[in-house]
Amino acid sequence: MKASPSVKIKTIEQAYDYVLEVTTCLIFGSEKSDLPSLWDAVDLPEQPPAGQKGWGEKVEAIWVWKNELPAHFPDEIFYGKLPGGLAMLMCLDYLQQTHYPAHHRPVSTCKPLARELFSLIRTEPHTSAELRRAISPDGDISKSRINTAIVELQTTLNIVRSNAPEIKRDTWLPFGDQYLLPEEEED
Numbered sequence: 001m002k003a004s005p006s007v008k009i010k011t012i013e014q015a016y017d018y019v020l021e022v023t024t025c026l027i028f029g030s031e032k033s034d035l036p037s038l039w040d041a042v043d044l045p046e047q048p049p050a051g052q053k054g055w056g057e058k059v060e061a062i063w064v065w066k067n068e069l070p071a072h073f074p075d076e077i078f079y080g081k082l083p084g085g086l087a088m089l090m091c092l093d094y095l096q097q098t099h100y101p102a103h104h105r106p107v108s109t110c111k112p113l114a115r116e117l118f119s120l121i122r123t124e125p126h127t128s129a130e131l132r133r134a135i136s137p138d139g140d141i142s143k144s145r146i147n148t149a150i151v152e153l154q155t156t157l158n159i160v161r162s163n164a165p166e167i168k169r170d171t172w173l174p175f176g177d178q179y180l181l182p183e184e185e186e187d
Contacts, residue, residue, distance in 0.1 A: 008043040012072075015042070015065050019077055019089045024099075027066050027087040035082075038062050038089065071165040078179070079161060081154040096180070104175075105156040113141070114149040114158075118174075121159055125173040 009015050015038060019025060022036050029037035044057040055063070069089060070079040078095045082088050083103060090099060107118045117131055126134070132146050150172065153159040160178050162171040 007041040024090045114152045
């Protein structure tokens with residue numbers, strides 16, 4: 001289900017309505033998924049104005065909205081990763097009723113590096129850079145391996161990006177610290 005060509009999102013308010021309408025959307029499109037994407041629905045210039053460097057308005061808006069939507073509407077919109085690592089926005093009702101029960105896995109079933117990262121996050125929120133420094137102070141574990149473990153914890157719904165509006169860097173905390181968990185045993 002891709003976005004219809006008639007969708008013309010130009011504001012965060014329209015992006016909010018879009019997420020609620022489609023229930024789940026990717027941030028950027030992917031050939032690996034039939035889900036609609038915010039990228040396909042946003043109608044802003046892709047390139048920067050002539051003579052300027054950097055991203056176009058479209059990328060800048062989407063990059064900000066993926067964090068601002070769950071920060072401004074924490075009881076309605078969730079930002080996370082789907083299995084396979086695709087970044088998405090999802091209605092909180094759908095997350096709680098359908099996605100979480102289908103995709104949550106206990107931390108104990110995750111790979112050792114992910115479990116080690118979770119033990120740090122469980123004690124206090126950490127940015128990705130802080131996790132890399134804590135887990136591999138000498139840099140002997142690659143950034144890629146650590147990022148893969150962070151994605152595993154996201155896709156298994158054990159950690160989430162903090163929705164606190166003042167936080168600008170990806171800061172990870174246990175899923176249950178930000179969202180109500182369905183009744184189940186603690187990990």
